[in-house]
Amino acid sequence: MxxxxxxxxxxxxxxxxxxxxxxxxxxxxxxxxxxxxxxxxxxxxxxxxxxxxxxxxxxxxxxxxxxxxxxxxxxxxxxxxxxxxxxxxxxxxxxxxxxxxxxxxxxxxxxxxxxxxxxxxxxxxxxxxxxxxxxxxxxxxxxxxxxxKFEDILMDQNNEVLNSLNPFLKWIAKKQIAAISSKLKNIYELNDEEAKSTRVLGKHVRAYYLKEMGEHxxxxxxxxxxxxxxxxxxxxxxxxxxxxxxxxxxxxxxxxxxxxxxxxxxxxxxxxxxxxxxxxxxxxxxxxxxxxxxxxxxxxxxxxxxxxxxxxx
Structure with a gap:
């Protein structure tokens, strides 16, 4: 076999x-x-x-x-x-x-x-x-x-979706994406303990996951x-x-x-x-x-x- x-x-x-x-x-x-x-x-x-x-x-x-x-x-x-x-x-x-x-x-x-x-x-x-x-x-x-870096790819994907939406949905999505973007920009300024307690995507993806990957x-x-x-x-x-x-x-x-x-x-x-x-x-x-x-x-x-x-x- x-x-x-x-x-x-x-x-x-x-x-x-x-x-x-x-x-x-x-x-x-x-x-x-x-x-x-x-x-x-x-x-x-x-x-x-x-x-x-x-x-x-x-x-x-x-x-x-x-x-x-x-x-x-x-x-x-x-x-x-x-x-x-x-x-x-x-x-x-x-x-x-x-x-x-x-x-x-x-x-x-x-x-x-x-x-x-x-x-x-x-x-x-x-x-x-x-x-x-x-x-x-x-x-x-x-x-x-x-x-x-993984987070840069995620942001590009979000912006690609954003650009394909109609004006009303775009207005809603823009705010959501801006909120994600501001979280992602700061991850390397956090120490490991702060990063572990900071959610960046959904309920479970924490800043530490992205920070650790980005640092390697x-x-x-x-x-x-x-x-x-x-x-x-x-x-x-x-x-x-x-x-x-x-x-x-x-x-x-x-x-x-x-x-x-x-x-x-x-x-x-x-x-x-x-x-x-x-x-x-x-x-x-x-x-x-x-x-x-x-x-x-x-x-x-x-x-x-x-x-x-x-x-x-």
Whole structure:
């Protein structure tokens, strides 16, 4: 059987169900760990009627690459975690991804020099930090990520929605967005204790979550890393932009020979064909059942298989 049910963090209090899709071949195979975007998410990263992580796992498996995916900690333990004042991306994502990498290294069927991280959206933003803080991957695949701070992306998304509204709704929304903006502007002036007690988005997102992430900027990790990186974005992605995000990565890393960039025409944030192409219709967009574009999977597989392992870098 190619899909094996596994548990990440079996020795911890946050055990997570996962699946290891592993080709049945002679000798060891390269492997990829999938890291979710923002919010609670299952191992398939199910969004509306779509399951991008299942598509990636199935597609890469067919190309001879093992793929490890697992439920996100906030998906399984969200009820108890939402009241945790100290919650940061470390507890939400980073610790479990490092455990997943270690899990693969302990499997003799996996080539331990060829374990890669593939981060989607927020997962892509966190990938350089995860690598530096103990992931020790052979390389990184960043899909629909950003070198910017998370709160700057949120504000851009809010303003994009605002600009699409009729005048009356715009007037109401403008006040709400201004209130959020003023909260976000001050987060780095708060000390950690103040940040932990300051709500910035909804009932549960506290300033500390954003502050801690912003203080560990992906830009700094990317500058210090010499790992091979593959950066992909859909041209019709309305969560991040070509100008600020894809081009931002190019400005930062474009000189490096071991960094590859690819922009995909007419694909959205899930690397599926664009339907409505507007952020205010996101729910409707993701209700349409689709699959990750075949070319995207082929390109990732080709890139992973071309990498020579950690000893070369």
């Amino acid at each position: 190619a899909d094996e049910k596994i548990i990440i963090g079996a020795e911890t209090e946050h055990q997570l169900n996962g699946i290891l899709s592993i080709p049945q071949t002679v000798g060891s195979v390269p492997a990829v760990v999938l890291v979710h975007g923002s919010g609670p998410s299952d191992m398939d990263e199910k969004i509306g009627s779509n399951a991008p992580f299942k598509d990636l796992a199935d597609g890469l498996f067919e190309k001879g690459i093992a793929v490890l995916r697992y439920d996100k900690r906030t998906f399984v333990y969200g009820k108890e975690m939402k009241n945790d004042l100290e919650l940061s991306v470390k507890e939400e994502s980073i610790e479990d991804t490092i455990l997943a990498a270690d899990f693969l290294r302990d499997d003799s069927r996996i080539d331990s020099d060829k374990i890669f991280i593939l981060g989607h959206s927020l997962g892509g933003m966190l990938a350089p930090r995860i690598d530096a803080e103990g992931g020790n991957f052979a390389g990184m695949v960043i899909m629909g990520g950003s070198p910017r 900027s992906s830009v700094n990790y990317l500058r210090e890393s010499n790992k091979p990186i593959f950066i992909l974005q859909g041209e019709k992605d309305f969560h991040v932009t070509v100008e600020k995000d894809f081009e931002g990565y190019k400005k930062l890393l474009g000189e490096r020979s071991n960094v590859k960039f690819k922009l995909y025409p007419n694909l959205n944030h899930l690397f599926m064909p664009s339907v409505y192409g507007e952020i205010r219709k996101a729910k409707k967009e993701y209700k349409v059942a689709q699959h990750v574009d075949r070319q995207v999977i082929c390109d990732i597989a080709e890139w992973v298989l071309q990498q020579g392992g950690t000893s070369k870098f």
